[in-house]
Amino acid sequence: xxxxxxxxxxxxxxxxxxxxxxxxxxxxxxxxxxxxxxLYKEISVNYVDETNPTDLMKSGxxxxxxxxxxxxxxxxxxxxxxxxxxxxxxxxxxxxxxxVFIEGKLFVNEVSDGYPAFRLGIQPGDQIVKINGIEVxxxxxxxxxxxxxxxxxxxxxxxxxxxxxxxxxxxxxDEIKQPNVSYSGMIGxxxxxxxxxxxxxxxxxxxxxxxxxxxxxxxxIILDLRYNGGGILQEAVKIVNLFVAKDQVVVTQKGRNxxxxxxxxxxxxxxxxxxxxxxxxxGGSASASxxxxxxxxxxxxxVIIGQRSYGKGLVQQTFNLPYxxxxxxxxxxxxxPSGRCIQAIDYTHKNAEGKNVKIADSLIAKYKTKTGRSVYxxxxxxxxxxxxxxxLSPITISLISKSMFFDYANAYKKKHETISPAMDFKLSxxxxxxxxxxxxxxxxxxxxxxxxxxxxxRTEAEKEQKLAMVKKDLEELKAKMLVAKKTExxxxxxxxxxxxxxxxxxxxxxxxxxxxxxxxxxKELETAKSVLGNSTKMLAILKGEGAYKTIGxxxxxxxxxxxxx
Numbered sequence: 001x002x003x004x005x006x007x008x009x010x011x012x013x014x015x016x017x018x019x020x021x022x023x024x025x026x027x028x029x030x031x032x033x034x035x036x037x038x039l040y041k042e043i044s045v046n047y048v049d050e051t052n053p054t055d056l057m058k059s060g061x062x063x064x065x066x067x068x069x070x071x072x073x074x075x076x077x078x079x080x081x082x083x084x085x086x087x088x089x090x091x092x093x094x095x096x097x098x099x100v101f102i103e104g105k106l107f108v109n110e111v112s113d114g115y116p117a118f119r120l121g122i123q124p125g126d127q128i129v130k131i132n133g134i135e136v137x138x139x140x141x142x143x144x145x146x147x148x149x150x151x152x153x154x155x156x157x158x159x160x161x162x163x164x165x166x167x168x169x170x171x172x173x174d175e176i177k178q179p180n181v182s183y184s185g186m187i188g189x190x191x192x193x194x195x196x197x198x199x200x201x202x203x204x205x206x207x208x209x210x211x212x213x214x215x216x217x218x219x220x221i222i223l224d225l226r227y228n229g230g231g232i233l234q235e236a237v238k239i240v241n242l243f244v245a246k247d248q249v250v251v252t253q254k255g256r257n258x259x260x261x262x263x264x265x266x267x268x269x270x271x272x273x274x275x276x277x278x279x280x281x282x283g284g285s286a287s288a289s290x291x292x293x294x295x296x297x298x299x300x301x302x303v304i305i306g307q308r309s310y311g312k313g314l315v316q317q318t319f320n321l322p323y324x325x326x327x328x329x330x331x332x333x334x335x336x337p338s339g340r341c342i343q344a345i346d347y348t349h350k351n352a353e354g355k356n357v358k359i360a361d362s363l364i365a366k367y368k369t370k371t372g373r374s375v376y377x378x379x380x381x382x383x384x385x386x387x388x389x390x391x392l393s394p395i396t397i398s399l400i401s402k403s404m405f406f407d408y409a410n411a412y413k414k415k416h417e418t419i420s421p422a423m424d425f426k427l428s429x430x431x432x433x434x435x436x437x438x439x440x441x442x443x444x445x446x447x448x449x450x451x452x453x454x455x456x457x458r459t460e461a462e463k464e465q466k467l468a469m470v471k472k473d474l475e476e477l478k479a480k481m482l483v484a485k486k487t488e489x490x491x492x493x494x495x496x497x498x499x500x501x502x503x504x505x506x507x508x509x510x511x512x513x514x515x516x517x518x519x520x521x522x523k524e525l526e527t528a529k530s531v532l533g534n535s536t537k538m539l540a541i542l543k544g545e546g547a548y549k550t551i552g553x554x555x556x557x558x559x560x561x562x563x564x565x
């Protein structure tokens with residue numbers, strides 16, 4: 001009895017403390033709002049030069065939010081529609097074409113099958129000069145998007161130039177749908193679903209895709225979350241529920257405000273409770289992607305394959321503000337079923353240079369999955385099977401950034417009416433030689449890794465006053481590197497060729513074709529097929545009998561040690 005009285009007393013003290021703290025916070029908020037409003041008024045009325053009240057307020061808001069994390073943002077009325085398209089809806093009114101600026105000129109890059117641009121004969125390579133009579137030269141990309149988009153059924157006039165001929169086109173905008181599931185199908189005897197985002201109806205799209213694939217009796221299912229930056233948390237919970245039994249905790253969010261502390265559980269019987277499952281992730285998999293991958297890993301329901309995920313363990317909520325604006329606020333951190341938070345960057349503290357830092361190693365702790373495997377917090381989701389990432393060479397990055405594949409892909413389409421199926425398409429060595437020749441005289445200057453290291457070495461030699469001793473050697477190395485650099489278009493032929501093939505395929509098979517064509521080079525996909533096709537190997541991973549990684553051939557997965565703690 002006495003113990004219960006003490007517990008009640010401590011509870012009352014805690015409640016009183018929270019109430020006092022809350023009242024004190026409200027007083028400080030009210031006080032500082034009065035100061036800010038008065039300051040804003042005096043500057044607007046009395047400053048020596050003319051000020052723009054809207055810009056002044058926006059600058060103040062941006063400066064305030066800059067002290068927080070990058071996910072807490074203010075969205076003015078003028079940007080609401082763009083915000084909804086990016087974070088909520090998958091539909092908008094448009095013409096179904098993507099564009100690219102090359103040397104200040106706007107070109108059609110790709111068209112989408114079945115949409116107005118495709119139906120009216122707009123082609124990749126067409127230069128758009130005017131949109132509704134407005135010249136696009138000098139316009140920002142966001143402004144071009146606003147000109148091309150509009151209500152379904154509304155007209156848009158384009159003045160385009162194609163091979164020197166001026167053409168006038170009037171298109172009627174249609175509802176453009178960008179599905180969350182960009183591709184699904186059978187790859188051998190495995191079902192494959194690629195989920196690009198977690199916006200409205202993403203769980204329903206995954207469910208519908210899976211329902212069709214299950215009819216073909218797959219031996220396993222691969223859920224591809226690579227480069228998926230996340231979206232709506234509740235959609236992630238529903239997707240986990242497709243594979244996990246009812247009443248399982250998927251994610252818990254915890255905030256300073258007790259009202260923001262919520263646990264999300266599975267509510268229904270799973271659609272695929274036993275089908276072997278692999279989830280693909282990489283450094284671009286964030287937020288809701290990490291909730292799905294982390295939950296399925298903690299519950300020992302899936303093998304996670306690829307590279308460490310981004311590490312965004314923060315939950316945002318939007319609040320409406322006056323005059324049709326809103327603010328997106330980080331209200332909580334989320335925790336996977338084992339209790340770990342995968343947030344990688346500490347936005348609360350900054351280093352001596354004022355920059356945010358990664359979660360300290362001393363704060364990284366070990367957690368246990370349902371069957372006792374070790375997992376860790378503080379740095380994203382680590383894959384169960386790690387596949388080495390492919391880093392593009394400087395020459396390939398330069399060719400991409402300067403749109404050097406664009407003209408060749410368009411020229412190839414004109415010369416070849418058809419090509420082989422997307423999954424089988426490859427350029428021949430003769431095709432690649434033609435592409436290499438097409439680069440003659442074009443500016444795709446870049447700094448190679450070796451050149452960068454030589455420059456750094458020269459700088460260090462100058463600092464240590466040793467440049468005179470090594471200057472001749474450095475100059476000779478630089479000359480040799482210039483000679484070697486001329487052959488890099490062939491040294492890095494394999495990776496450049498893969499990017500070029502993707503561009504060519506898009507001219508025939510659109511977005512889905514690009515996805516399918518890339519399968520033949522996909523190491524993570526091959527690894528997933530290998531794991532799912534070997535039940536002994538998969539069960540060993542899920543039981544924690546070895547930490548696995550790929551070495552060389554993705555199909556060769558070897559034990560790299562054990563962790564039974």
